[in-house]
Amino acid sequence: MTRQNQQNPVSGAKRTMSGRGDARTLFARAFHATRTPRSSAYREGVLVALRFRLGELPAIRCPFAAGTAEADAFHAGADEGHAIARRELKEKAR
Numbered sequence: 093m094t095r096q097n098q099q100n101p102v103s104g105a106k107r108t109m110s111g112r113g114d115a116r117t118l119f120a121r122a123f124h125a126t127r128t129p130r131s132s133a134y135r136e137g138v139l140v141a142l143r144f145r146l147g148e149l150p151a152i153r154c155p156f157a158a159g160t161a162e163a164d165a166f167h168a169g170a171d172e173g174h175a176i177a178r179r180e181l182k183e184k185a186r
Contacts, residue, residue, distance in 0.1 A: 115139060115145075118142050119139050130169070131162075133166045133169065137154075137168065137170040138173040141174050141177065144173075145177035146177065152170060
């Protein structure tokens with residue numbers, strides 16, 4: 093993975109585990125056109141968590157300084173990303 097991809101998980105390479113939707117597909121479904129807008133930090137947290145849960149990233153690293161609004165938004169987004177991944181895994185198990 094290039095340095096740029098490590099800093100910007102949105103531009104990272106796509107790798108998926110068989111039988112599961114990839115992170116970008118799940119992300120696109122979650123952030124459809126009629127959804128209430130979210131900050132870029134929140135959306136980045138969602139995508140990073142999805143990529144982590146689907147094996148596309150080895151760890152979740154917040155790119156924002158602790159205690160900032162951006163870090164809080166990132167972590168809130170990551171919580172949503174984990175919830176989306178759990179739902180997806182539960183659906184696939186059926």
